[in-house]
Amino acid sequence: MSDHISLENNIKSMVADIRGMHCAACSARIEKVLGSMSGVKAASVNLAAETLDVRWDETETDIGEISEKISGLGFELVMPEEFQEASLSIEGMSCASCSSRIEKVVAGLAGVSSVAVNLPAASGRVVYSPAHTSLEQIIESIQKLGFTANPLGSKDISVSSGDKAVAKLAAMQKELVPTLILGALLLVVAMGEMVGISLPQFMAPSHSPLVFGLVQLLLVLPLMWLGRRFYLVGFPSLFRGAPNMDSLIAVGTGAAFIYSSWNFGEICLGIDVFNKVRDLYFESAGVIISLVSLGKFMEARSKVRTSDAIRQLMELAPDKATLVKGDELQEILVGDIVLNDVLLVRPGERIPVDGAVVKGVSTVDESMLTGESMPVNKKTGDKVVGATLNNNGVIHIRAEKIGQDTVLARIVKMVRDAQGTKAPIANLADRISLYFVPVVMVIAVGSGLAWYFIGAADFSFSLRIFVAVMVIACPCAMGLATPTSIMVGTGRGAQLGVLVKSGEALEKAQKIDTVVFDKTGTLTHGKPVLTDFIMFTDSIAEEDALQLVASVEKVSEHPLAKAIVNGAVKKGLKLKEAEGFEALTGMGISASVSGHNLLLGNLQLMERKQVVGLDNVTVIDSAAELAGKGKTALYLALDGILVALLAVADQIKPEAAATVKALADMGVRSIMMTGDHQVTARAIAAEAGITDIIAQVMPEDKAGKVAGLQEQGFRVAMVGDGINDAPALARADVGIAMGTGIDVAIETGDIVLMRGDLSSLLTALSLSRVTMANIRQNLFWAFIYNVVGIPVAAGVLYIFGGPTLNPMIAGAAMAMSSVSVVTNALRLRFFQPVKSGG
Numbered sequence: 001m002s003d004h005i006s007l008e009n010n011i012k013s014m015v016a017d018i019r020g021m022h023c024a025a026c027s028a029r030i031e032k033v034l035g036s037m038s039g040v041k042a043a044s045v046n047l048a049a050e051t052l053d054v055r056w057d058e059t060e061t062d063i064g065e066i067s068e069k070i071s072g073l074g075f076e077l078v079m080p081e082e083f084q085e086a087s088l089s090i091e092g093m094s095c096a097s098c099s100s101r102i103e104k105v106v107a108g109l110a111g112v113s114s115v116a117v118n119l120p121a122a123s124g125r126v127v128y129s130p131a132h133t134s135l136e137q138i139i140e141s142i143q144k145l146g147f148t149a150n151p152l153g154s155k156d157i158s159v160s161s162g163d164k165a166v167a168k169l170a171a172m173q174k175e176l177v178p179t180l181i182l183g184a185l186l187l188v189v190a191m192g193e194m195v196g197i198s199l200p201q202f203m204a205p206s207h208s209p210l211v212f213g214l215v216q217l218l219l220v221l222p223l224m225w226l227g228r229r230f231y232l233v234g235f236p237s238l239f240r241g242a243p244n245m246d247s248l249i250a251v252g253t254g255a256a257f258i259y260s261s262w263n264f265g266e267i268c269l270g271i272d273v274f275n276k277v278r279d280l281y282f283e284s285a286g287v288i289i290s291l292v293s294l295g296k297f298m299e300a301r302s303k304v305r306t307s308d309a310i311r312q313l314m315e316l317a318p319d320k321a322t323l324v325k326g327d328e329l330q331e332i333l334v335g336d337i338v339l340n341d342v343l344l345v346r347p348g349e350r351i352p353v354d355g356a357v358v359k360g361v362s363t364v365d366e367s368m369l370t371g372e373s374m375p376v377n378k379k380t381g382d383k384v385v386g387a388t389l390n391n392n393g394v395i396h397i398r399a400e401k402i403g404q405d406t407v408l409a410r411i412v413k414m415v416r417d418a419q420g421t422k423a424p425i426a427n428l429a430d431r432i433s434l435y436f437v438p439v440v441m442v443i444a445v446g447s448g449l450a451w452y453f454i455g456a457a458d459f460s461f462s463l464r465i466f467v468a469v470m471v472i473a474c475p476c477a478m479g480l481a482t483p484t485s486i487m488v489g490t491g492r493g494a495q496l497g498v499l500v501k502s503g504e505a506l507e508k509a510q511k512i513d514t515v516v517f518d519k520t521g522t523l524t525h526g527k528p529v530l531t532d533f534i535m536f537t538d539s540i541a542e543e544d545a546l547q548l549v550a551s552v553e554k555v556s557e558h559p560l561a562k563a564i565v566n567g568a569v570k571k572g573l574k575l576k577e578a579e580g581f582e583a584l585t586g587m588g589i590s591a592s593v594s595g596h597n598l599l600l601g602n603l604q605l606m607e608r609k610q611v612v613g614l615d616n617v618t619v620i621d622s623a624a625e626l627a628g629k630g631k632t633a634l635y636l637a638l639d640g641i642l643v644a645l646l647a648v649a650d651q652i653k654p655e656a657a658a659t660v661k662a663l664a665d666m667g668v669r670s671i672m673m674t675g676d677h678q679v680t681a682r683a684i685a686a687e688a689g690i691t692d693i694i695a696q697v698m699p700e701d702k703a704g705k706v707a708g709l710q711e712q713g714f715r716v717a718m719v720g721d722g723i724n725d726a727p728a729l730a731r732a733d734v735g736i737a738m739g740t741g742i743d744v745a746i747e748t749g750d751i752v753l754m755r756g757d758l759s760s761l762l763t764a765l766s767l768s769r770v771t772m773a774n775i776r777q778n779l780f781w782a783f784i785y786n787v788v789g790i791p792v793a794a795g796v797l798y799i800f801g802g803p804t805l806n807p808m809i810a811g812a813a814m815a816m817s818s819v820s821v822v823t824n825a826l827r828l829r830f831f832q833p834v835k836s837g838g
Contacts, residue, residue: 011041013055014063017078018070021050029749032730033069037061052077064114064127071417072502079127083113086135088124090117092147092233095245096433096479104434105141109133119479120487123152146236169304172297179226183290186219186283209273213264216282220257227289243437245475249292251441252470253285256807259463260285279460281467281807288471288811295815299476302822305829310491313412316368316387321352324396341399345390353386354401362393369407369497369754414501415494423503425775426482429782436475440790444469447794464807468793472810476818477785481778484825489771496833497754498764505750509734509768511715515663515761516706516728518720519674519681522738523688523758524650526721528559530567531631532647534622536613543573545644549636551576552591552598556583560632563648588634599637606635606642613642630676630683656688659758662834666765673697673705673728702728719761736761762834770831778821785817
């Protein structure tokens with residue numbers, strides 16, 4: 001690797017390797033994204049050398065943010081020796097205060113360039129300089145905060161992570177059953193008489209306060225043991241000056257338990273027994289632990305579901321394959337496959353890795369990538385993709401891409417990276433979360449003291465206020481609001497063939513008001529076909545004339561020639577041998593076939609060769625009509641006489657018009673951009689229902705046209721094939737690459753549509769809108785919950801004659817707030833693709 005880092009004042013520069021680029025679209029995309037970053041002064045990518053030359057102001061950004069941007073695009077920045085990047089699994093986080101605290105502490109270490117922690121994924125990514133700190137020191141700093149951190153390798157990021165989450169969920173469920181049973185018993189004992197449940201006389205508080213208190217104590221002690229993690233994590237975090245949600249629960253329930261224990265002690269000593277029994281709050285401590293534990297279990301179960309889409313994708317890949325070694329067949333693990341291995345794939349089996357067919361014929365179901373339900377014919381030399389389904393033939397394939405290089409692995413990695421990114425909308429919640437718990441503790445203490453000293457309330461009332469405020473506050477809901485929606489939304493998108501690169505792209509896409517379509521390969525199929533064959537003579541039959549033309553064109557590689565040949569082959573015509581073939585640049589071709597001198601080309605060629613019949617009104621009108629429909633008209637002359645007009649056109653996709661109409665219904669303007677002349681462009685656009693056209697544009701000028709629209713205030717999405725349109729995709733607010741699903745350049749664009757159907761564009765834009773609406777709902781309820789809940793718990797309603805909030809109800813509300821946020825995000829799992837036909 002050729003790399004260096006230099007520093008002049010605050011400006012740093014670096015040259016480093018980039019992995020994963022496949023074409024100019026990749027390099028252009030990286031340059032565009034980095035160039036738009038605050039603080040980046042210059043960014044130049046050398047595709048041939050696979051290097052990045054970047055300069056940035058370290059007071060505005062850092063190499064970690066640059067690396068994260070590149071990773072979000074699906075590439076890997078190979079850090080120079082001064083910097084390394086590591087992924088970590090982080091266990092023990094209970095709320096957004098935890099993740100924010102980790103980010104702040106690790107970011108403060110010498111040599112750490114950047115750090116990002118994902119709460120629902122329980123992971124983090126850190127960029128650091130080994131010359132100033134080590135990964136061990138970073139992990140140690142996290143562990144000092146009370147969390148468990150371990151480095152993650154690429155092999156760790158697999159289905160096993162989902163299995164671990166499921167196993168953890170099962171363990172939580174085992175602990176939850178006795179917790180709920182004991183909590184229910186404690187509630188019945190403490191409040192049975194209040195709700196009309198008769199207790200044995202010896203347990204009734206009015207008959208035997210001592211037994212009543214003892215039973216509560218015996219029930220709450222095992223509950224506190226089962227919920228000991230709240231205390232083992234909460235108190236140390238508090239003492240370290242970094243309190244979290246566990247600290248709120250530990251302090252709140254601990255205060256209730258200590259106060260109740262003091263009063264129970266006085267009951268045992270016979271001091272003011274019947275007054276003291278009313279000040280027993282064992283049930284509050286125990287039931288709060290039960291309810292919060294239930295909430296944590298429901299939250300964990302919901303979190304497991306947020307990664308369902310990724311697991312389902314990964315599970316498509318088979319575990320084993322059949323290796324061909326000479327005349328022997330050997331079953332091996334897919335992980336043991338090496339490049340150039342020959343593998344046998346039987347009917348009904350999934351193809352294990354990306355490769356090429358070396359023997360056999362079959363059809364392959366590629367719908368998991370392309371969405372195309374019709375199987376694709378495969379023969380020797382054809383490419384196949386891992387995890388696609390072999391239908392009805394036995395084939396041998398040669399492994400060309402394995403492990404993390406396969407299309408499926410690259411898709412999974414891109415989605416995982418996207419799920420780990422943050423949308424700009426989350427910035428406010430992240431900032432609030434860092435200071436939320438300390439502020440709540442201050443409010444809780446202040447509320448309790450205010451009621452006791454100013455409100456002249458007794459200690460018991462003030463304590464209830466204190467506990468209620470402590471346990472109702474929930475930083476979790478704020479921390480989970482954005483990442484859970486992004487995880488579920490991007491995962492659902494991957495299932496539907498829509499790959500979103502980052503949370504930022506998702507947020508930008510929902511604001512798009514203008515879509516610029518490239519014509520060829522996007523609005524059209526990109527493959528010209530023979531559409532018309534108009535005869536002007538009875539001296540030769542149409543099929544015979546087509547046979548002669550195709551016989552001449554079969555030696556040409558020109559797309560128009562291939563369209564004519566394919567038209568003849570479809571009709572079952574047998575092609576003949578031509579002689580004297582000559583390509584007349586810019587005009588057409590000439591040759592001899594079956595005793596005829598054949599000319600095929602434009603009007604200029606016919607006039608130069610003085611072909612007879614050009615002044616025929618029917619010919620003139622027919623040529624004009626074809627041109628008006630956006631078709632390329634070719635004149636056919638035999639032995640100096642015009643005999644026919646052929647029309648070749650790149651046909652528009654059948655769903656194009658419905659897609660454009662659906663976009664209009666969404667309030668999105670459609671524009672077609674093409675290098676065609678105005679007449680041809682308008683004809684194609686009219687078929688698609690597009691009225692705004694930018695025609696006669698060279699590929700290198702498309703980015704400038706996009707920039708012009710942006711300068712007019714439009715938020716522009718550019719839709720293209722991801723290769724020829726790279727500069728325009730890079731310049732747009734959101735670049736959307738249309739893919740075929742087979743080894744598509746998935747690094748191109750902010751969003752990749754793996755399926756060729758234009759309906760995927762509607763799905764992408766709708767998914768972004770629905771996901772961002774989901775995030776806003778989560779953030780709204782998270783903020784409103786705390787804004788309303790904390791004052792109510794502090795006794796605001798009581799001031800105006802209303803009730804106070806029972807700490808148990810406060811605990812239940814806190815537990816359910818996080819569950820409601822995650823559950824709301826999970827609704828995105830049921831998002832349905834938008835069909836352009838309605």
